[in-house]
Amino acid sequence: MEMKESTRSTYEVMIVGEYYFDLVFRGLPDIPRMGADLWAKEFDWVPGAAFSTALALTRLGTMAGWWCAFGNDIFSRMIIEEARRENIDDGLFIHLDKPWRRLSSAFSFTDDRGFISYSEDRDPSPTPADLERIRPEVLLLQGFSLDDDRAALIDSARKLGIKVCSDCQHIEMDLSAPGLIEALQKIDVFLPNETEAKALTGETDIEAALNILTKYCKTVVIKRGSEGVIASDNGRVYRLPALAVDVFDTTGAGDSFNAGFVHGLLHEPDFVSALEVAVICGSLAVTAYGGRNLPYLSDLDQYRRRSAAG
Template sequence: MINTTRSSYEVMVVGEYYFDLVFRGLPDIPRMGADLWAQEFDWVPGAAFSTALALTRLGTNAGWWCAFGNDIFSRMIMEEARKESIDDGLFIQLGKPWRRLSSAFSFTDDRGFISYSEDRDPSPTPADLERIRPNVLLLQGFSLDNERKALINAARNLGIRICSDCQHIDMDLSEPGLIEALRQIDVFLPNETEAKALTGETDVEIALGVLTRYCSTVVIKRGAEGVIASDNGRVYRLPALSVDVFDTTGAGDSFNAGFVHGLLHEPDFISALEVAVICGSLAVTGYGGRNLPYLSDLDRYRRRSAAD
């Protein structure tokens, strides 16, 4: 059953929650036969929770389409959402366990996951989208399934801007239907590894050029290197903030939220990128995005780099 306390949002985030167990200070990468002890541990709400949290802190009216069950992990994530004043109007309440867990082994330069997911979340329908009518549809992950195609087609017909993350899809541009799917998206937000894997290119700038043949706005997240993006043929680059990296879990989701907030509320494209870089950079300074900025924090972190 869906709680429909609101009928419209600036942003509709479609994405799953994850209950992230984060292990830091490991002496080595986990491997068979090794018993490793972490120096630090915490748990955080992950995946699209980070996106919803970042948008909420920035003051964007966002609804998060996400399924929750009657299990302890779902209940704890919903409790955290209430504490952070994340709107629950699009939460789907299921009367059964709906567990989503990830164990993250976190290092300063990267991280890995061991994950478990009960099942796929129920997708919003075109009728749901017509009822909600957000300005922006922000999709966690990239999919070629018929439900996602129908949702994107409905968004285009309603004049809703479509932004999609990539989320480690096991496909490249030779996959039937993938290029056509990219053409239906307004903004594509892969990270550098994903962009290279999709295009088969080893140079991120070449990968960017390939992707912009099919999507007019492509934003490639580069971690500590910042971002490279192309909007209607113009290329932009911004460095990441100089911060002490604590945990990179949730940085990409936080970046996405900052960028979408910027699209809605900033005067130009590079200003939107600035907000995205601020959110992504600050996310890595604590566990799983807990150090995300509020709207009042942005001005002291703003830093502009000339567009190419």
């Protein structure tokens, strides 16, 4: 395993998350099912998963390092090429001398999408020693996990005074799972989407789900797609609508939202402003394939005005 020497002396954010090579099919006449031969009207491929997070932070001017493994296969090489074209820092990339394929076929509809995915294996986890060497201000975790490596990483971050933000990523557990509440209590910011929040808590009402989650994590931000966001920070509840946009493809919207929020935590004056940046990134992400219409820092003011006018 080879890691390139960091191209930056410090990172504001350390993203821990996998890449996916997304094949996106749009304009299907129906949801895929056995025995049906469906033809899409449109197709493209895009770098997915944590690539979207890294891209959004890069465009916003936040110094972000992306901890991600790549192999010698064509999919890894194409993602690396795209990352460099977008000026995403590659100092934390892990290069493996073997195939390390991660693919998803996404069938995208206006209101939602589904995936058929394949991954070679789990990425090597950063160690507490890696975290101490890198020392970001924020550790942004792509998914929620109860494994020992993740627990050690979070414990190390807390000792170093690093803020821990974690997505959920469709975990197949609820709050009754052994160790889940304890893990949630160690996270500074929890970023599930509405479906995940309801599944974790067993609630059908989003405000009830939020109330339960905030018993264990002081800052919970729930992504609601076209409904915007509902969040709680230190006991106060916030609601912001999404931008009024034409939805093209929802793939990558959640990862883009997370990046906008973390950028806001670091550079905006208050919690509401951080949520505004998150909503702008999440809303714009759905207007093109796989979150490619993400804003640059210089774009934010025009969308804040648009949001206020709406």
